[in-house]
Amino acid sequence: MNLKGMTLVAGAVMAVLLALSAQAAIPGETGPNFNFTAKSGYISTPEGGRLFILGYAKSRGKAQYPGPTMIVNQGDTVTVTLTNQIDTPVSMVFPGQTGVTAQAVSGSTANGLLTLEAAPAGTVKYTFTASNPGTYMYHSGTRPDIQIMLGMVGALIVRPTSGGSPIPNQAYGHPDTHFDQEYLFLLTEMDPTINDMVEHGRMNEVNSSDFFPVLWFLNGRCAPDTMEPDDVAWLPTQPYSCMPMMVPGEKLLMRVIGGGRDVHPFHHHGNNALIIARDGRMLASNATSGPDRGVSVYTIQTAPGQTVDALFEWTGAKIGWDIYGHQPGDPMEPNEYAPDHGKPFPTVMPENQDLAFGPNWSGSPFLGTMGILPPGSGTLNVGGSYYYMWHSHTEKEMVNNDVFPGGMMTMLMIMPPGGMMMKKTPTP
Numbered sequence: 133m134n135l136k137g138m139t140l141v142a143g144a145v146m147a148v149l150l151a152l153s154a155q156a157a158i159p160g161e162t163g164p165n166f167n168f169t170a171k172s173g174y175i176s177t178p179e180g181g182r183l184f185i186l187g188y189a190k191s192r193g194k195a196q197y198p199g200p201t202m203i204v205n206q207g208d209t210v211t212v213t214l215t216n217q218i219d220t221p222v223s224m225v226f227p228g229q230t231g232v233t234a235q236a237v238s239g240s241t242a243n244g245l246l247t248l249e250a251a252p253a254g255t256v257k258y259t260f261t262a263s264n265p266g267t268y269m270y271h272s273g274t275r276p277d278i279q280i281m282l283g284m285v286g287a288l289i290v291r292p293t294s295g296g297s298p299i300p301n302q303a304y305g306h307p308d309t310h311f312d313q314e315y316l317f318l319l320t321e322m323d324p325t326i327n328d329m330v331e332h333g334r335m336n337e338v339n340s341s342d343f344f345p346v347l348w349f350l351n352g353r354c355a356p357d358t359m360e361p362d363d364v365a366w367l368p369t370q371p372y373s374c375m376p377m378m379v380p381g382e383k384l385l386m387r388v389i390g391g392g393r394d395v396h397p398f399h400h401h402g403n404n405a406l407i408i409a410r411d412g413r414m415l416a417s418n419a420t421s422g423p424d425r426g427v428s429v430y431t432i433q434t435a436p437g438q439t440v441d442a443l444f445e446w447t448g449a450k451i452g453w454d455i456y457g458h459q460p461g462d463p464m465e466p467n468e469y470a471p472d473h474g475k476p477f478p479t480v481m482p483e484n485q486d487l488a489f490g491p492n493w494s495g496s497p498f499l500g501t502m503g504i505l506p507p508g509s510g511t512l513n514v515g516g517s518y519y520y521m522w523h524s525h526t527e528k529e530m531v532n533n534d535v536f537p538g539g540m541m542t543m544l545m546i547m548p549p550g551g552m553m554m555k556k557t558p559t560p
């Protein structure tokens with residue numbers, strides 16, 4: 133394909149990507165009333181593995197990993213009706229919510245250690261008022277050492293309201309928590325030995341202190357599946373993507389949840405992020421201050437059961453050269469850092485014969501620009517985007533059963549503003 137043809141295709145792909153990102157929403161189930169079923173099922177991992185899970189399913193759907201993301205508004209009376217279709221008792225608990233009540237609906241139920249449980253074929257209903265906006269998790273309160281690791285865990289997002297109406301694009305009830313894009317990062321891990329034992333009816337033989345995970349997940353997928361879109365046909369029980377996308381100058385809200393039993397240092401290349409809340413509570417010095425006690429970090433430490441909200445921004449400012457390759461007098465792109473404009477690219481690019489070509493290299497170091505690639509090399513980066521790896525900084529977690537790369541890893545995609553393609557290709 134010639135360069136003009138490539139540009140046309142690239143424009144079409146960018147339009148799709150921008151349409152996707154313009155939704156700025158985390159996929160999930162809108163409340164306030166939810167009908168879930170506990171079921172067994174299977175997930176797959178990129179190195180060819182297949183794992184038994186116990187999961188929450190949307191009404192008649194398959195057990196999915198993680199459980200459906202519940203999205204409600206502050207002040208909602210939330211009900212979750214849970215029907216048990218597996219052969220051991222199950223339940224749900226909602227850390228961070230107050231006044232949760234549980235009632236038997238049908239079939240047999242039992243008072244578990246933490247909450248009312250649905251016995252096999254039984255149904256229970258949980259009710260609470262979502263008083264505080266924020267990022268939360270829910271999980272099984274029955275044998276949590278086993279059932280959470282097997283898949284009975286999910287995210288709960290409570291959107292802030294004002295006068296009873298949701299405040300769009302805001303994490304909490306203060307304008308300083310505004311965001312343009314939001315993404316969920318639910319961090320979990322699995323030890324397949326335990327999955328296998330439960331599948332074969334040996335749950336009571338599991339020794340939880342032997343827990344030795346070899347698979348690590350973002351939103352229920354191991355890399356590189358994390359970078360595939362939501363709801364791809366070949367991952368029918370792992371519906372959620374985990375690939376943040378933004379254009380320079382946008383604010384990206386990271387909703388990070390420690391959904392497993394290990395700590396994971398989630399390292400986001402590209403820039404620091406400002407932690408604005410933990411466990412669904414804004415880091416505010418008083419009721420009206422906004423997140424003025426926020427902390428700037430380059431790695432988000434997630435503890436099991438903890439949630440963190442952080443705002444990430446990227447403009448390319450102050451890296452010492454102009455990310456668009458602009459010359460003095462060229463027009464400015466939105467949010468381009470003015471003092472960088474016209475700064476020359478600081479290095480001499482190696483000749484193509486001295487390079488190996490990765491799939492995300494567009495052929496040019498400049499944002500929104502395609503360069504000329506040698507015949508046969510091709511590129512998946514048809515818009516001239518930038519990619520930053522976001523991953524667990526416990527680097528043994530970036531594998532799938534010891535196969536690198538994989539695991540708890542994805543890419544931040546920085547797209548050129550407006551899906552722009554350069555009119556002329558700047559020369560590095």
Ligand SMILES: [Cu+2]
Pocket residue numbers: 399401521523
């Ligand atoms: Cu890194």
